Amino acid sequence: xxxxxxxxxxVDDHITEPPDMFDKHLSPEHLATAPKFxxxxxxxxxxxxxxxxxxxxxxxxxxxxxxxxxxMEPNSLEEMRKAVYNVDARIDDMNVNGIAxxxxxxxxxxxxxxxxxxxxxxxxxxxxxxxxxxxxxDEWCAAHPGRFIPCAILPxxxxxxxxxxxKRIAAKGCTAVSLNENPTSQGLPSIHxxxxxxxxxxxxxxxxxxxxxxxxxxPAPHASPETPIEAWxxxxxxxxxxxxxxxxxxxxxxxxxSMKICMSESGIGWIPYxxxxxxxxxxxxxxxxxxxxxxxxxxxxxxxHFMTCFIDDAFGLKNLDALNEDMVAYxxxxxxxxxxxxxxxxxxxxxxxxxxxxxxxxxxxRNVTRFYNFDLFQYNSREDLTVGALRAKAVxxxxxxxxxxxxxxxxLADGEATRRITSGDLMKMFAHHAKEGAS
Numbered sequence: 001x002x003x004x005x006x007x008x009x010x011v012d013d014h015i016t017e018p019p020d021m022f023d024k025h026l027s028p029e030h031l032a033t034a035p036k037f038x039x040x041x042x043x044x045x046x047x048x049x050x051x052x053x054x055x056x057x058x059x060x061x062x063x064x065x066x067x068x069x070x071x072m073e074p075n076s077l078e079e080m081r082k083a084v085y086n087v088d089a090r091i092d093d094m095n096v097n098g099i100a101x102x103x104x105x106x107x108x109x110x111x112x113x114x115x116x117x118x119x120x121x122x123x124x125x126x127x128x129x130x131x132x133x134x135x136x137x138d139e140w141c142a143a144h145p146g147r148f149i150p151c152a153i154l155p156x157x158x159x160x161x162x163x164x165x166x167k168r169i170a171a172k173g174c175t176a177v178s179l180n181e182n183p184t185s186q187g188l189p190s191i192h193x194x195x196x197x198x199x200x201x202x203x204x205x206x207x208x209x210x211x212x213x214x215x216x217x218x219p220a221p222h223a224s225p226e227t228p229i230e231a232w233x234x235x236x237x238x239x240x241x242x243x244x245x246x247x248x249x250x251x252x253x254x255x256x257x258s259m260k261i262c263m264s265e266s267g268i269g270w271i272p273y274x275x276x277x278x279x280x281x282x283x284x285x286x287x288x289x290x291x292x293x294x295x296x297x298x299x300x301x302x303x304x305h306f307m308t309c310f311i312d313d314a315f316g317l318k319n320l321d322a323l324n325e326d327m328v329a330y331x332x333x334x335x336x337x338x339x340x341x342x343x344x345x346x347x348x349x350x351x352x353x354x355x356x357x358x359x360x361x362x363x364x365x366r367n368v369t370r371f372y373n374f375d376l377f378q379y380n381s382r383e384d385l386t387v388g389a390l391r392a393k394a395v396x397x398x399x400x401x402x403x404x405x406x407x408x409x410x411x412l413a414d415g416e417a418t419r420r421i422t423s424g425d426l427m428k429m430f431a432h433h434a435k436e437g438a439s
Contacts, residue, residue: 004388098387113153182217225424
């Protein structure tokens with residue numbers, strides 16, 4: 001196999017939603033109370049919903065900008081690549097990056113729809129959440145059949161509505177949902193509570209993948225306000241271990257042996273030790289903790305139920321034999337700051353040289369098509385979806401990858417000497433913009 005022969009699916013990308021996303025999916029009455037897009041006095045974009053103010057965050061959409069301009073300051077659509085919020089342009093950016101298909105998480109309402117959970121009027125929140133799913137499935141994903149894996153959000157504050165929404169999105173062909181990995185952060189029962197039993201059954205009955213995106217429930221902790229921000233960024237993927245351990249101990253895995261869970265934006269290099277530690281802990285403590293793991297080792301359960309994914313993880317790929325190679329997938333993380341766009345194939349190819357062609361095919365696309373019940377070649381041939389073919393189309397279409405320079409606000413105070421950015425700097429900046437938004 002050559003680099004241009006790879007077929008790559010990304011199971012973790014993101015959308016900065018366009019201002020008109022609800023227009024075609026709500027009645028005039030319900031559109032009037034839907035989330036609203038706005039522009040502040042500095043030209044930065046924000047959304048409001050039921051008293052909540054949500055500014056756009058820079059690192060969510062810095063793709064194509066010079067690294068020295070990265071930051072978490074609020075920004076506007078005009079400062080982003082069009083592909084961040086426009087589906088046709090997204091296909092162009094996927095083509096130039098050699099990405100055959102993509103699963104996209106939302107931004108403004110949270111990876112798991114968390115803003116709807118915080119809304120005071122839950123009756124309206126349910127209506128608007130359903131409209132969001134309709135936009136995502138019927139408008140964004142359906143615009144280019146075969147190029148997107150739909151991923152819905154659920155109204156988990158209402159279990160009857162949740163089960164009904166699972167059935168509704170399944171009828172639309174949606175095979176994935178994004179959930180909060182720790183629903184107690186939303187004031188709901190833990191995943192170990194009987195409250196969730198109807199949802200487990202509905203998801204497994206319809207063979208739907210549960211996506212647990214980093215940061216939706218258990219935040220990556222900041223050691224202190226004075227801690228350099230790179231410490232937070234470094235440990236972010238490994239913070240997934242908290243939720244992974246919680247879900248690995250989920251008793252529902254025994255009652256629903258076909259349950260599928262994807263740890264979105266997880267990385268894979270730390271997973272072998274995580275499983276080793278889980279096995280050791282179980283062996284040493286099961287006599288008094290009364291954990292069973294169905295008579296198996298925790299690592300066996302993890303390898304069966306949990307898919308993990310990586311952006312750039314040479315160590316993890318060198319140790320693929322310590323994982324389940326049938327449960328590893330690739331993620332691009334477009335348009336976040338970790339994305340390697342438009343050079344994903346080059347970075348990926350460097351790290352898979354020691355693998356067989358079959359293993360490369362598995363981690364680049366075959367594992368995903370099986371796990372998500374996604375027919376990648378229903379609308380497009382394999383020959384048209386290779387890295388080489390997609391990039392050739394991007395060249396023919398004149399896709400421009402010139403870096404976008406926008407300048408922009410930085411988290412240091414005016415006149416302050418350059419120094420390392422800390423967690424506290426960002427907290428102050430967010431607090432300032434939240435206060436401005438409230439006023």
